[in-house]
Amino acid sequence: SQTIHQWPATLVQPVGSPLSLECTVEGTSNPNLYWYRQAAGRGLQLLFYSVGIGQISSEVPQNLSASRPQDRQFILSSKKLLLSDSGFYLCAWSVVGSVTDTQYFGPGTRLTVL
Amino acid sequence: TQLLEQSPQFLSIQEGENLTVYCNSSSVFSSLQWYRQEPGEGPVLLVTVVTGGEVKKLKRLTFQFGDARKDSSLHITAAQPGDTGLYLCAGAPRSGAGSYQLTFGKGTKLSVIP
Numbered sequence: 001s002q003t004i005h006q007w008p009a010t011l012v013q014p015v016g017s018p019l020s021l022e023c024t025v026e027g028t029s030n031p032n033l034y035w036y037r038q039a040a041g042r043g044l045q046l047l048f049y050s051v052g053i054g055q056i057s058s059e060v061p062q063n064l065s066a067s068r069p070q071d072r073q074f075i076l077s078s079k080k081l082l083l084s085d086s087g088f089y090l091c092a093w094s095v096v097g098s099v100t101d102t103q104y105f106g107p108g109t110r111l112t113v114l
Numbered sequence: 115t116q117l118l119e120q121s122p123q124f125l126s127i128q129e130g131e132n133l134t135v136y137c138n139s140s141s142v143f144s145s146l147q148w149y150r151q152e153p154g155e156g157p158v159l160l161v162t163v164v165t166g167g168e169v170k171k172l173k174r175l176t177f178q179f180g181d182a183r184k185d186s187s188l189h190i191t192a193a194q195p196g197d198t199g200l201y202l203c204a205g206a207p208r209s210g211a212g213s214y215q216l217t218f219g220k221g222t223k224l225s226v227i228p
Contacts, residue, residue: 092156100144102145102147108156
């Protein structure tokens with residue numbers, strides 16, 4: 001079966017510091033991968049998605065970047081965090097060519113920027 | 115831009131009551147997913163519906179996809195405290211749209227009081 005991991009689970013960082021959040025998927029090959037941010041337990045905002053190694057699409061201009069160095073690894077980064085980067089970050093995966101485009105989510109990372 | 119409107123935004127009911135939450139759009143979706151999310155955790159997939167008029171049952175939960183594939187409902191019978199959480203619907207764009215993205219509603223926050 002497939003599993004998705006995110007770490008760290010929680011993170012408190014000062015403004016201006018760098019960021020690296022990691023997501024890995026097990027039990028599947030060549031998944032589509034996604035990064036979302038969720039504010040205040042409400043709707044999800046898509047930040048980036050990737051359909052293959054080195055292929056990243058950005059949905060929202062921002063202080064963040066994403067990379068996919070390996071097939072099942074997706075990394076969210078920032079060189080200098082802003083207060084507005086605080087939130088709950090979710091990684092998700094889906095099957096390439098799926099009829100339903102169903103996405104499966106990781107446990108999330110709570111980021112607090114002080 | 116495709117939008118999904120969820121209603122109600124908040125719902126607080128007593129244990130044992132029945133409830134229905136709605137997910138509506140003016141756009142057609144090729145499939146629609148329902149997720150439940152608990153505080154501090156990632157959304158967990160409950161069901162995917164793909165056929166107009168489709169009804170799926172998951173124990174006390176009944177999901178229906180509208181005939182025109184523009185709307186969906188989730189009905190919970192005899193709600194229990196364990197049903198408490200944020201319910202999110204997400205629609206996949208029409209097949210062939212060339213998008214890997216889901217459109218998410220903002221969610222219905224359900225509280226079931228013992």
